[in-house]
Amino acid sequence: MERMRQIIASGSPLEPQIGFSRAVRSGDHVAVAGTAPIGDDGSTVGPGDVYAQTVRCLDIAEQALREAGASLEEVVRTRIMLTDVTRWEEAARAHGERFASIRPATTFVEVSRFIDPDWLVEVEADAVLLRAVHQQVPPSGRGIA
Template sequence: MTDRTRHLVSSGSPLEPRIGFSRAVRRGAHVAVAGTAPIGADGGTVGKGDVYAQTVRCLDIAEAALQEAGATLADVVRTRIMLTDATRWSAAAQAHGERFATVRPACTFVEVSRFIDPDWLVEVELDAIVD
């Protein structure tokens, strides 16, 4: 893949065409995964009320997008965990640690006022560089 090639990855979310974004974009060695919410295959929120379950779902979706872009979790260099309640960070951290204990990307946890869907407690963004 050359540096000028843009590979767009879709997760099938109905919000992608409406907003005009891709789940992930790869250009050259760089892969950026957009803010990923805990949406199930049925379009509903996975793990309502459960930060850990929602973080796991976000990471599952993000990992699938990475794979479609030709990357793996081992290629991730930065993660961003956005929570509506930062006091619940440890549940999100547990899910993050289960995936990234050996990779140890740069990571930021931030509190946001809310997401598009009030049932979403967390969203995850990833950046990867493929060798």
């Protein structure tokens, strides 16, 4: 079986310099890198507002997933990184609006800071394409070990 590797770029001039991508699809797995609350104009969205920044991060991550052929329904893990973990409920509200029925494995962690001091949150996501998973399940109903 041939494995596909697809790179999803954000358009940042730093991607080739640093050597990173917004997301990478390898076969049926999609990994979305730490996604910051950056607006289309390059400015920080929602300064001081964890909820608004989380919504923006999720918007960017969702777009990257779509470009890789995945959807929010296929997300199996998210990581929410906050500069102040006591504000986790603000980020959780935005996360819950997208994932209440999907319920991926989720981790909230506190970090000391991000590259831009106005960023209060970054989001990572991992997805497994359901189409590929269903194709691997034999008729007995048992999964591949």
